[in-house]
Amino acid sequence: MQKNLTPDKKDMKLKLSDLQEKINRLETLINTSMVFSSILDLGELLNIVMTKAEEVMEAEASSVFLIDKSKKELYFITARGEKGKEAKEIRVPMGKGIVGWVAEHGRPLLVPDVTKDSRWFKGVDKKTKFVTRSIIAVPLISKGKIIGVSEVLNKKGNRNFNENDLELFEALGNQIAIAIENASLYTELDELFLSSIRAIVEAIDAKDPYTKGHSSRVVEYSLLVGEALADISKDELKQLEVSATLHDVGKIGVPDRILGKTGKLTPVEYAYMQRHSEFGSAIIEPIAKLRELIPNIMHHHERFDGKGYPDGLKGERIPLFARIICIADSFDAMTTDRPYRKKRSIQKALLELERRSGTQFDPKLTKIFIMVCKRRKLT
Numbered sequence: 001m002q003k004n005l006t007p008d009k010k011d012m013k014l015k016l017s018d019l020q021e022k023i024n025r026l027e028t029l030i031n032t033s034m035v036f037s038s039i040l041d042l043g044e045l046l047n048i049v050m051t052k053a054e055e056v057m058e059a060e061a062s063s064v065f066l067i068d069k070s071k072k073e074l075y076f077i078t079a080r081g082e083k084g085k086e087a088k089e090i091r092v093p094m095g096k097g098i099v100g101w102v103a104e105h106g107r108p109l110l111v112p113d114v115t116k117d118s119r120w121f122k123g124v125d126k127k128t129k130f131v132t133r134s135i136i137a138v139p140l141i142s143k144g145k146i147i148g149v150s151e152v153l154n155k156k157g158n159r160n161f162n163e164n165d166l167e168l169f170e171a172l173g174n175q176i177a178i179a180i181e182n183a184s185l186y187t188e189l190d191e192l193f194l195s196s197i198r199a200i201v202e203a204i205d206a207k208d209p210y211t212k213g214h215s216s217r218v219v220e221y222s223l224l225v226g227e228a229l230a231d232i233s234k235d236e237l238k239q240l241e242v243s244a245t246l247h248d249v250g251k252i253g254v255p256d257r258i259l260g261k262t263g264k265l266t267p268v269e270y271a272y273m274q275r276h277s278e279f280g281s282a283i284i285e286p287i288a289k290l291r292e293l294i295p296n297i298m299h300h301h302e303r304f305d306g307k308g309y310p311d312g313l314k315g316e317r318i319p320l321f322a323r324i325i326c327i328a329d330s331f332d333a334m335t336t337d338r339p340y341r342k343k344r345s346i347q348k349a350l351l352e353l354e355r356r357s358g359t360q361f362d363p364k365l366t367k368i369f370i371m372v373c374k375r376r377k378l379t
């Protein structure tokens, strides 16, 4: 009797640990799905997912490759692990190595010992000085087409990957493929949206030959400052770009006879012209995607000393991006011809920015703008 009990208990233990493993894996899949639905930046998303994949499969490193169809090569979109940075510069020809084989055949591979596999391509290890022992590589398939390959390398503790690992990694591969598809759809939509906005704004700028190209230059100058700021995210830079693009969209509500007037504006006309920041905010208000940018557009004519419009906000109460756009806008106005005056040289415009730093402009941001301009040899 005793003899019979022991194997049963063992079996039960095995089954319990199997079950626990399955629960852990299910949890990983659910967690990754949640990550997928909340992050649309592909690089960031894959980094999180592959960190989790490495953790669950106890792998030393992992990568995701995409296929460059025109060059018939695979390139790294994510390469994690000690030598990830070096690996990112490498391209793998289609059909070459284990990854190339998976991309060509669209089938997953579990290779417990790469040295015994004739498909093994040593090129990547040679360049990265990473020593690959074992690999699981799965194809990334979207709408029936192979778009890339995902792999995990070396099971920790000198162990081998097993069929369970392969099964889980295949499931993750399916989700990664969907995420890539979603992210590229999102990027396409975003690009479409941005190019529509640009087209509208360019049409407004072009109404007046003196402001042609103004908004795109304001974007360029604003981003010079934005990129020089510490701790600014990609998303925030995008917000700055769209805000700068749209800063004068409200001019569409200002009559042409005021916009194009070559002589001095009457006080009434000037007051009307000033209302363009409010008009701009009202125009974008109904667009949910743009609503959070309203303060940047509304306040791009505020002055650091509180003497600007429309609300006379002072110092850092003026939104950061509005303060940046204000500098970029004034710099472009100074360095382009206007009907009532000739343009200044870039050096003179920078001196003027310096002179008005602390009164009209945020002194810290002005300093950054001047520094970046000099570094980029805009002068």
Ligand SMILES: [Fe+2]
Binding pocket: 247, 248, 276, 300, 301, 329
């Ligand atoms: Fe403006």
